[in-house]
Amino acid sequence: MAIPYLRPAWWATVLLVCLPPVLLADSPAKGDLWQVSTRMSMEGMPMEMPAQTSKYCATKEWTKPPAGDNPRQKCKRSDYRISGGKITWTESCDAPAMTGRGEITRQGQDAYNGTIQDSSAQGNMTIKLSGCKIGECDNPS
Secondary structure, X not given: OOOHHHOHHHHHHHHHHHHXXXXXXXXXXXXXXXXXXXXXXXXXXXOOOOOEEEEXXXXXXXXXXXXXXXXXOOEEEEEEEEEOOEEEEEEEEEOOEEEEEEEEEEOOOOEEEEEEEEEEOOEEEEEEEEEEEEEEEOOOO
């Protein structure tokens, strides 16, 4: 009587039974989930607005500014540049009409701080940004 585990058919059965769970294992997350805090102040206003906190799913390799877009403002960002841990860009928005420049400095891979300086007919505005990575996500923007 032959020993079953020496037969090729026995090994093929073992592979077919064990292989599907390996193939169905979770694929790695496509992005990083960031918690982003923004705090706005306007020239001529006595105090800053309260901070707004949101979550944002960004690609693991940044190809655009990580601050989320507000679809109502219809902003276009361009001139995106990375130099070491510093990221800069320019932006123009339609509602309300304004132009500006953003700058972020990364603190390692898990945090950043920065500002966006915007100018409009209503005056100059500064938005302070801070973000920290809080996990992974599957649908980066």
